[in-house]
Amino acid sequence: MSRVQLSSMNVLHRTREALSQIVGVSLLAGLMAVPGIKPASAQTNPPVGGGAATANRPNIVVIMADDMGFSDIGCYGGEIKTPNLDKLAQGGVRFTQFYNTARCCPTRASLLTGLYPHEAGVGHMLNREVGDDGKPLAGYTEGLNDQCVTLGEVMRSAGYFTAMTGKWHVGQAAGVVPWKRGFDRSLNAPAGGFYFPEGTKASLFLNGKNLHQTDAPLPKQWYSTDLWTDYGLKFVDEAKQAKKPFFLYVAENAPHFPLQAPAADIARWRGKYKAGWDKLRQARYERQIQMGLIDKKWPLSPRQPGVPAWDSLTPQQQDRYDNIMAIYAAVVEHMDTAVGRLIDGLKQRGELDNTLILFLSDNGGNAEAGVPGRLEGASPGGPNSTVFVGQCWATLNNTPLVRYKHYTDEGGISTPLIAHWPKGIAKARDGKFEKQPGHLIDIMATCVDLGKAKYPTTFNGNTIKPMEGVSLLPAFNGKDIGRKQPLFWEHEENRAVREGEWKLVALRGEPWRLYNMTNDRSEQHDLAAQQPERVKALAAKWDVYAARANVLPLGGWRAENGGGKKGGKKAGAGGANAQGAKGKTHFDLKKGSSLSVDESPAIGGRGFTITAKFNADSPSGVLVAQGGVARGYALYLKEGKLTFFVHRQQIKTELATPQTVTGAHTVVAKIAADGTMSLALDGQAPITVNSPGVIKALPKDGVSVGFDQGDPVGNYTGENPFSGTIDSLTIDIDK
Ligand SMILES: [Ca+2]
Numbered sequence: 001m002s003r004v005q006l007s008s009m010n011v012l013h014r015t016r017e018a019l020s021q022i023v024g025v026s027l028l029a030g031l032m033a034v035p036g037i038k039p040a041s042a043q044t045n046p047p048v049g050g051g052a053a054t055a056n057r058p059n060i061v062v063i064m065a066d067d068m069g070f071s072d073i074g075c076y077g078g079e080i081k082t083p084n085l086d087k088l089a090q091g092g093v094r095f096t097q098f099y100n101t102a103r104c105c106p107t108r109a110s111l112l113t114g115l116y117p118h119e120a121g122v123g124h125m126l127n128r129e130v131g132d133d134g135k136p137l138a139g140y141t142e143g144l145n146d147q148c149v150t151l152g153e154v155m156r157s158a159g160y161f162t163a164m165t166g167k168w169h170v171g172q173a174a175g176v177v178p179w180k181r182g183f184d185r186s187l188n189a190p191a192g193g194f195y196f197p198e199g200t201k202a203s204l205f206l207n208g209k210n211l212h213q214t215d216a217p218l219p220k221q222w223y224s225t226d227l228w229t230d231y232g233l234k235f236v237d238e239a240k241q242a243k244k245p246f247f248l249y250v251a252e253n254a255p256h257f258p259l260q261a262p263a264a265d266i267a268r269w270r271g272k273y274k275a276g277w278d279k280l281r282q283a284r285y286e287r288q289i290q291m292g293l294i295d296k297k298w299p300l301s302p303r304q305p306g307v308p309a310w311d312s313l314t315p316q317q318q319d320r321y322d323n324i325m326a327i328y329a330a331v332v333e334h335m336d337t338a339v340g341r342l343i344d345g346l347k348q349r350g351e352l353d354n355t356l357i358l359f360l361s362d363n364g365g366n367a368e369a370g371v372p373g374r375l376e377g378a379s380p381g382g383p384n385s386t387v388f389v390g391q392c393w394a395t396l397n398n399t400p401l402v403r404y405k406h407y408t409d410e411g412g413i414s415t416p417l418i419a420h421w422p423k424g425i426a427k428a429r430d431g432k433f434e435k436q437p438g439h440l441i442d443i444m445a446t447c448v449d450l451g452k453a454k455y456p457t458t459f460n461g462n463t464i465k466p467m468e469g470v471s472l473l474p475a476f477n478g479k480d481i482g483r484k485q486p487l488f489w490e491h492e493e494n495r496a497v498r499e500g501e502w503k504l505v506a507l508r509g510e511p512w513r514l515y516n517m518t519n520d521r522s523e524q525h526d527l528a529a530q531q532p533e534r535v536k537a538l539a540a541k542w543d544v545y546a547a548r549a550n551v552l553p554l555g556g557w558r559a560e561n562g563g564g565k566k567g568g569k570k571a572g573a574g575g576a577n578a579q580g581a582k583g584k585t586h587f588d589l590k591k592g593s594s595l596s597v598d599e600s601p602a603i604g605g606r607g608f609t610i611t612a613k614f615n616a617d618s619p620s621g622v623l624v625a626q627g628g629v630a631r632g633y634a635l636y637l638k639e640g641k642l643t644f645f646v647h648r649q650q651i652k653t654e655l656a657t658p659q660t661v662t663g664a665h666t667v668v669a670k671i672a673a674d675g676t677m678s679l680a681l682d683g684q685a686p687i688t689v690n691s692p693g694v695i696k697a698l699p700k701d702g703v704s705v706g707f708d709q710g711d712p713v714g715n716y717t718g719e720n721p722f723s724g725t726i727d728s729l730t731i732d733i734d735k
């Protein structure tokens with residue numbers, strides 16, 4: 001069996017059937033290996049402390065959206081109608097500087113454990129990575145490790161009834177499942193990726209039993225967002241029968257791609273986004289200032305590189321983009337409606353006043369699928385259609401902040417946090433903003449505080465790492481939370497540290513930038529050159545964190561199999577001995593082709609020539625790519641320029657046409673054995689650049705045509721799909 005890569009694109013679009021099979025098989029194997037396994041509720045709770053429920057301990061409900069940006073909901077400046085969340089904000093407190101960890105799996109790991117994600121074993125996605133010595137890297141494993149406890153485990157030990165619904169995504173394929181990690185009740189999807197039962201990835205587990213799409217007791221038709229609320233309330237009823245306070249975690253998969261919603265929801269939004277991202281960003285920004293969420297001295301970040309001006313688009317392009325964002329808005333609005341039903345359900349049961357509800361998102365708006373986004377399927381937004389909001393709208397999603405999911409700039413890690421608890425938050429705080437920075441790690445500390453739980457030092461015989469956060473309870477009422485340590489981030493070598501009003505942040509392979517968050521939340525004025533001592537001091541703290549928290553080796557494991565870093569002598573993708581397609585020097589490919597490493601051109605140490613005939617209808621998109629973040633090449637359009645990019649570990653060379661390239665062309669891109677790169681359009685004389693040689697070893701991602709599979713090679717995010725036609729594409733390796 002080849003490696004199960006849970007990195008977003010691979011799962012959702014290349015291996016979706018394979019994944020659901022693997023998840024099912026491995027789970028079944030796990031169940032069969034433990035005869036007579038019972039639902040979690042029938043297991044005994046390890047005695048960790050706490051005790052019987054008492055009347056003064058509140059219930060806690062954590063609701064987390066998936067891939068929703070900082071400013072999408074109304075009470076954070078969005079134009080999407082979210083009356084229920086807005087009402088929650090009016091009766092509670094909104095945090096202006098709450099942080100997640102920039103990606104689905106690490107955020108869930110951090111939220112559930114109160115640790116930084118690498119400490120819980122989930123520093124990236126759910127792959128078991130190994131170091132140079134072939135030994136597993138503690139920070140990069142296939143699921144939550146045994147040196148952490150989950151909110152479910154801690155709150156159950158304190159006498160709470162624990163339940164979760166929604167997207168789990170912290171290691172189900174490896175046997176890390178809600179019913180074994182502290183949840184008395186669960187209705188969960190292993191990793192999301194669907195909204196309707198018709199979805200090929202639709203897979204649900206009720207208290208550990210795989211229900212497939214519509215097995216009883218599920219209804220015959222459902223929409224995932226509604227199921228999470230319906231089952232959440234069922235579990236609340238069970239908690240009441242058990243006369244226990246409850247901890248409920250609702251892990252929405254909305255609005256993660258593939259964006260899907262009932263047609264009537266989409267129809268309500270169609271046409272409303274023809275105002276375009278430029279005007280809508282400005283409108284969100286002005287509302288944010290007016291409501292007091294942001295400071296007017298923070299500039300609105302400029303349109304991000306690669307994003308075209310709305311007015312430069314044709315009416316057809318504008319209509320397509322409107323369709324995409326209408327679907328996204330429908331998904332968010334439907335989630336708000338479902339949250340409203342949950343709140344009403346708590347009220348009807350007499351539980352709302354003494355329930356702390358927290359609402360947040362797991363990462364910033366998502367630019368995967370690049371500038372065009374994606375709008376595919378017979379009925380976009382329906383079951384089994386593929387819709388990605390894309391980079392342009394992600395910039396709107398994160399107004400006024402920069403960058404996106406994956407990045408540790410503010411647009412990647414900032415989320416709304418609404419805290420609502422009538423009995424515990426003073427009435428005078430209703431509708432107020434709380435400006436102290438908070439982080440996912442604080443939610444464990446808050447739950448321990450409110451639940452009078454004991455955070456354990458050992459659990460099931462394992463030593464447990466100390467929790468990293470501080471209780472947010474004082475902040476709910478406007479008091480200092482007394483944080484002693486800076487906040488830290490690392491994801492895909494993007495990194496950051498925040499201490500007080502200062503933030504140091506860097507992109508992969510780039511130097512630190514320094515920002516003052518009081519004056520410049522939108523990160524427009526880098527002060528690193530002016531304050532080298534502060535940079536040095538904060539960077540040193542980050543280094544200590546990285547060394548103690550399983551972050552290191554920094555991205556080394558993401559390098560290439562040629563150096564043996566993938567550890568693998570495994571067959572297929574990622575194998576240290578992978579050589580590419582043996583003896584084959586000519587490759588005839590078409591748009592959509594995606595070859596495994598073993599099927600790909602063996603370019604290690606050799607020159608090669610790409611010839612492509614294409615018709616471009618958009619200023620960006622990948623014609624062909626082979627490789628990932630450390631090594632490889634890509635031929636793509638960027639801001640209309642045709643670009644040939646070659647990456648040899650730290651050395652990157654880019655050769656781009658001076659002119660904008662649109663319409664039908666033939667291109668020959670070539671790298672010679674001496675490193676000379678050339679690019680010739682339509683048989684004209686080539687432009688050339690000298691570079692330091694060919695790519696020395698086979699890159700870790702195979703060739704893909706019309707997009708970049710796996711990690712991106714070039715200067716773009718995500719798969720960066722090419723939206724025009726590619727009539728032919730050949731690769732010839734030098735003899
Ligand atoms: Ca996410």
Ligand SMILES: [Ca+2]
Nearest residue numbers: 627701709711
């Ligand atoms: Ca790639």
